[in-house]
Amino acid sequence: MEADKDMDADVDVDGDVTGDGAGMRAVVIDRYGGPEELRLATVPEPAAGPGRVLVDVTLAGLNYADLECRTGEYLRFPLPAVLGVDVVGRRRGDGRRVVALLRTGGGYAEVAAPEAAHTVEVPDGVGDEQALALLEQGATAYGALTLAGRLRPGEAVGVTAAAGGVGHLAVQLARELGAGRIVALASTPQKREFARSLGADTVLDPEDPDLAGRLAESGGLDLFLDSVGGKVLRAGLAGLAPFGRLVSVGARGGVEDGFTVGELAEGSAGLAVFWLKHALADRALFTGIAGQLFRLAADGRLVARIDRTVPLSGVAAAHRAMAARETMGKVLVDVRREG
Ligand SMILES: NC(=O)c1ccc[n+]([C@@H]2O[C@H](COP(=O)([O-])OP(=O)(O)OC[C@H]3O[C@@H](n4cnc5c(N)ncnc54)[C@H](OP(=O)(O)O)[C@@H]3O)[C@@H](O)[C@H]2O)c1
Known part of the structure; x- marks a missing residue:
């Protein structure tokens, strides 16, 4: 199991910020269990930490693995935890559009702190939705x-x-x-x-x-x-x-x-x-695969289907839909949308 100190968000029972620094909206679990454990809260922004970058998230992705992380059957993140293993957004510092994988979670949030090595810039010909759904x-x-x-x-x-x-x-x-x-x-x-x-x-x-x-x-x-x-x-x-x-x-x-x-x-x-x-551990391999996927997408030869886009408050319902085998293609979370 990979522990991530950045995941140790300091959330009180009402979901208010209790740590130092800026707050952000995120979907948090306090214990492993069903979709009812997913709770919208205001938590401190993650710290970039060594080897990591901060990303102002535009969209987060849902993956089947999230359901198994939520129940504790797959990766058991330290609790309370923010689930979600892929995001697209703007990298702080240079404002570049990037898509990133988060092996230790933290995706269902307004700000994420992926490892720099697991982050790739999105070419102009590929939109946020496609980049996220493809990676x-x-x-x-x-x-x-x-x-x-x-x-x-x-x-x-x-x-x-x-x-x-x-x-x-x-x-x-x-x-x-x-x-x-x-x-x-x-x-x-x-x-x-x-x-x-x-x-x-x-x-x-x-x-x-x-x-x-x-x-x-x-x-x-x-x-x-x-x-x-x-x-x-x-x-x-x-x-x-x-x-x-x-x-x-x-x-x-x-x-x-x-x-x-x-x-x-x-x-x-x-x-x-x-x-x-194992592909992610090899930067050249990872970026090579990402580049290939983005080229095919830019040429219109590979198109991800977006099943639905939900706000953070809709993540629990989206988990239920995925578990019920109702989704086709990618489910996205618009972390900026109120609702
Ligand atoms: N090895 C890796 O590195 C890696 C990386 C990403 C994902 N994955 C794995 O790839 C698989 C697909 O992930 P995804 O995020 O793209 O999910 P997904 O395919 O969008 O959703 C899961 C699909 O699995 C099928 N399914 C079969 N039995 C099921 C059951 N008992 N409960 C729910 N669904 C069932 C359903 O399709 P039908 O209704 O058509 O059967 C369902 O739509 C998952 O097993 C995931 O863990 C592996």
């Missing part, structure tokens, strides 16, 4: 397809949660990277229609009782990019072509007893995991 989830999709999945042109690719933040970018990026066939999994007809509009050749319901059989049709998949785990990941293994690769970026459904080497050997299958923090 965390787009870099995950891109890294999973290329670094972990070693996607080659012409290969058949499967993508789970294909209408989600990571998934809808993965479908577009697979197409950009030359995938020969894309099979998208999503749980509702509306989501499947959306995935098809992004370039998926085939769309499937993850609850299909013969999911493995359907994935194996037309010779099977060379790469299965999964963010769900459990029975969906197992179906992905069964649906791989010989020498196919499973790439996991998340497994909220569990890995169902795991895989044995023997099971992988049945199809000469590979199993790889992509975790963005």
Whole structure:
């Protein structure tokens, strides 16, 4: 677990500033739990600290990981904590427009203090919404397809949660990277229609009782990019072509007893995991991926769908919507909007 002193906001029971320095509005949790724990408060601005920069936040992002940070199942930030792992805004000092990832939270706030190394300038041709929606989830999709999945042109690719933040970018990026066939999994007809509009050749319901059989049709998949785990990941293994690769970026459904080497050997299958923090630790790699995503966005070849934009007071409802699988694309938080 990574501790962050900047997260130790000094919030009293009424949510008023009790520390020194300027106050800001933020969404705070005092204990791990459900969406009802998310509380709008006025807290002290974070200090920049060594290696960090201050960003006047325009928009913060919502990520599925936030739900698991809120419950304490994933990264357990020191409490009280401000959740949120991605922001876009203006860097204090030079006023440049930057997008940043926050490995220790602090995003649902008017001011954030990301590590300078996890901050990238946004080119003029890319708007705030797109830059924010692309960085965390787009870099995950891109890294999973290329670094972990070693996607080659012409290969058949499967993508789970294909209408989600990571998934809808993965479908577009697979197409950009030359995938020969894309099979998208999503749980509702509306989501499947959306995935098809992004370039998926085939769309499937993850609850299909013969999911493995359907994935194996037309010779099977060379790469299965999964963010769900459990029975969906197992179906992905069964649906791989010989020498196919499973790439996991998340497994909220569990890995169902795991895989044995023997099971992988049945199809000469590979199993790889992509975790963005390892790309983030390599500045050249991180900025290279960000640059690639921004170029595609500026050319209009990669477009993040904005599902909704909520004020800070709407974060709890947005968490509920994401948990209920109602969102398609990226959910944004306009930290300056009253309401
Ligand atoms: N490895 C990394 O570095 C990294 C970085 C970022 C994100 N991730 C992971 O990538 C995944 C997607 O993240 P995201 O922020 O883009 O979220 P998201 O895909 O926008 O939302 C989650 C989606 O997962 C699907 N899902 C399947 N089972 C679910 C369940 N039991 N409860 C809720 N949703 C379920 C839903 O799509 P359907 O209804 O279509 O099934 C839902 O829309 C998450 O697992 C996240 O942890 C990993």
